[in-house]
Amino acid sequence: MELRLLVQLGIIGLAFFMLINASAVLVLAERKIMAAIQQRYGPYLVGPHGMLQPLADILKLLMKEELRPKEADKWLFTLAPVIAVTAAFTAFATVPFGAETTFFGLLDEPVKLGIADVNVGLLVVFAVTSMGVYGIVLAGWASNSKYSLLGGLRSSAQMISYELSYATALASVVLLSGSLSLREIVNAQEGYWFGFIPQWYLFLQPLGFIIYGIAGVAETNRAPFDFPEAEQELVSGYNTEYSSVRFALFPQAEYINMVTMSAVATNLYLGGWHFPFVPVEYGWIAFLAKVGFLLFAYIWIRWTVPRYRYDQLMQFGWKWLLPAAVINLLITAAVFLYFNA
Amino acid sequence: MDGWLGFVIMSVLGVGFAAVMIGLSVLLGPRNPTPEKLAPYECGMPAVGDARERHSVRFYLVAMIFLLFDIEIAFLYPWAVALRDLGWAGFVQVLTFFCVLTVGFVYVWRKGVLDWGPVARRAGDPVQKKAA
Numbered sequence: 001m002e003l004r005l006l007v008q009l010g011i012i013g014l015a016f017f018m019l020i021n022a023s024a025v026l027v028l029a030e031r032k033i034m035a036a037i038q039q040r041y042g043p044y045l046v047g048p049h050g051m052l053q054p055l056a057d058i059l060k061l062l063m064k065e066e067l068r069p070k071e072a073d074k075w076l077f078t079l080a081p082v083i084a085v086t087a088a089f090t091a092f093a094t095v096p097f098g099a100e101t102t103f104f105g106l107l108d109e110p111v112k113l114g115i116a117d118v119n120v121g122l123l124v125v126f127a128v129t130s131m132g133v134y135g136i137v138l139a140g141w142a143s144n145s146k147y148s149l150l151g152g153l154r155s156s157a158q159m160i161s162y163e164l165s166y167a168t169a170l171a172s173v174v175l176l177s178g179s180l181s182l183r184e185i186v187n188a189q190e191g192y193w194f195g196f197i198p199q200w201y202l203f204l205q206p207l208g209f210i211i212y213g214i215a216g217v218a219e220t221n222r223a224p225f226d227f228p229e230a231e232q233e234l235v236s237g238y239n240t241e242y243s244s245v246r247f248a249l250f251p252q253a254e255y256i257n258m259v260t261m262s263a264v265a266t267n268l269y270l271g272g273w274h275f276p277f278v279p280v281e282y283g284w285i286a287f288l289a290k291v292g293f294l295l296f297a298y299i300w301i302r303w304t305v306p307r308y309r310y311d312q313l314m315q316f317g318w319k320w321l322l323p324a325a326v327i328n329l330l331i332t333a334a335v336f337l338y339f340n341a
Numbered sequence: 342m343d344g345w346l347g348f349v350i351m352s353v354l355g356v357g358f359a360a361v362m363i364g365l366s367v368l369l370g371p372r373n374p375t376p377e378k379l380a381p382y383e384c385g386m387p388a389v390g391d392a393r394e395r396h397s398v399r400f401y402l403v404a405m406i407f408l409l410f411d412i413e414i415a416f417l418y419p420w421a422v423a424l425r426d427l428g429w430a431g432f433v434q435v436l437t438f439f440c441v442l443t444v445g446f447v448y449v450w451r452k453g454v455l456d457w458g459p460v461a462r463r464a465g466d467p468v469q470k471k472a473a
Contacts, residue, residue: 089355116347145381311457
């Protein structure tokens with residue numbers, strides 16, 4: 001019993017450590033992939049092939065002066081990055097990342113690879129990721145700077161608009177699996193059609209996956225939807241007035257949110273830790289590979305697609321994505337009932 | 342880990358991480374503020390007026406429609422989980438619900454709430470006409 005608790009705490013600690021480092025790895029990956037796309041080398045001086053660049057960056061940021069504009073709201077200005085980063089970490093808490101395992105016979109009873117296994121996991125992910133908006137809006141408002149305020153306002157409007165289509169797209173998956181627990185949704189995708197096509201919801205919900213993908217990029221404020229920090233209009237948007245570590249916490253939250261979005265997409269559409277010819281004990285490797293691929297796609301999209309205009313963004317979200325998601329849900333429900341009722 | 346303990350641990354770790362990082366930078370960073378450094382950034386110009394002015398009414402409108410639609414989606418989740426038991430009767434009920442909602446959505450659309458920027462101007466939007 002003692003050992004079991006220790007192992008579970010170890011899993012949480014490891015996941016937390018991986019999330020902290022995910023942002024460092026992603027910053028480096030982003031710069032390296034951007035450089036490759038633009039036919040450059042990218043960071044190359046710090047460590048072998050520039051591998052230690054993120055470490056140098058965070059040390060440099062730690063040594064910088066913390067500035068707070070005189071007009072800014074003292075407490076909210078500090079609280080905003082804390083909210084953003086806490087919401088990002090907590091949103092990952094209910095996302096499972098592997099099947100049950102005994103660690104090669106170390107434990108008598110298997111433990112579940114995940115931080116918190118609750119039966120409403122998906123709802124928790126929604127609730128907590130929407131809390132992340134508060135971090136950005138408060139940062140924009142507390143700075144008392146025009147660029148920051150506009151960035152924060154735009155961000156809130158964008159995130160709430162795309163949250164609708166994103167949640168409606170996921171409702172179709174909930175409908176198919178009949179559960180809100182991410183672990184049960186993954187387990188419902190085990191097995192094959194005709195013996196070789198894996199039963200992933202991607203193949204039942206291609207439109208849903210596309211809607212989720214687009215809305216996910218908009219939710220995490222990534223290009224081509226990075227209006228909260230559109231450089232040529234808003235300098236840097238909601239984090240214009242931030243410096244030092246308080247600034248660093250915002251990109252950190254953004255990268256962790258990207259990991260969470262990719263992990264949720266993997267669990268809901270790509271079969272989680274199930275993969276053809278991979279035994280389920282090693283499923284976490286398949287899971288990491290899928291999340292890694294989705295993160296690569298995030299960066300790939302950013303350096304390939306030009307930025308939208310804000311009015312185009314709002315029109316696309318409300319006039320195309322939301323109706324498409326609703327129609328997708330109704331068709332899914334009708335087909336589901338035709339085969340199951 | 343079963344239950345909510347992991348969730349609580351994770352949020353405590355998150356707050357702790359942010360607090361430690363901010364604390365470290367306060368300890369390590371230099372501190373010599375000047376009036377210029379503490380002024381809000383406005384591309385080198387002295388800041389004019391307060392930042393918290395009035396802004397476009399569309400942000401409020403979007404927030405209001407969002408509330409309606411978000412509640413609708415919150416209703417959809419239990420329905421989606423239970424559809425297997427509800428059968429076609431449940432489907433028809435939600436279809437009716439969506440029809441009512443669509444009427445409201447079309448009204449909002451026709452009123453031009455979802456049009457931002459240049460498109461709104463072309464359509465002769467009353468809010469923008471008055472401003473011009």
